[in-house]
Amino acid sequence: MKFLLNLYLNAADPPGQGSDHEDFLAAAGQAGELISAHAFADPSISAAIRVRRGVVTVTDGPYLQTSDHVACQYVVDCESRERAVELATLLSSGQTCGVEVRPLMDSAGMEM
Template sequence: MQYMLLIYSDENDWTQEEREHCYKESTELTQELNKRGQFVSASPLESVSTATSVRVRDGKRTVTDGPFAETREQLGGYFIVEAKDLNEAIAIASRIPSARKGTVEVRPVVELAGLPTPNSAVTSQTSPIY
């Protein structure tokens, strides 16, 4: 089963040196998970100052600068992993360096039939989604 590990922390709590070390540790963890067949995807996100929120209400789109919610901790990145159960996913989440300063939310991924597999899209032709 796949689990998404959502990484939350106050982005202002990290020095640039700590952030670089966190990226290095996270990359090492992804390499280990990949060797065990558990790695699906992972990536840090740019600063919350680059966030844009989109809402559609009554057929009208509203676009606002900033994250969806104003909180002390912001979504800073994610891992998607294969784990046999919640306990194994929690064990992986506890190894993510950001868990030492913030929170890692563990959530099962709903598997929907008919979704494309990663990298199955034709890369030579892209069209925007509206």
């Protein structure tokens, strides 16, 4: 099963590339579970697009008005949700606000 791991950080903190990432990359990489990894640019240079009653609005900045933002994401292919959660705990340093583990689905709505 494939899972998306979203790593949330506080906007005031610099992006983390410390031992938590190294431990995760080593564990998931050696097990052949890491599919891809992406770090995101600062949320202040993003755009949020909303459609309300057919009217499209584009605003600068992050989607949510919060100090936490998605800073990085990993796609892993694991035997179980429990294994994906185990890998996600390797990313839970003191700097991390949280890690979200979500199953990925194909276009037919089936878990991948």
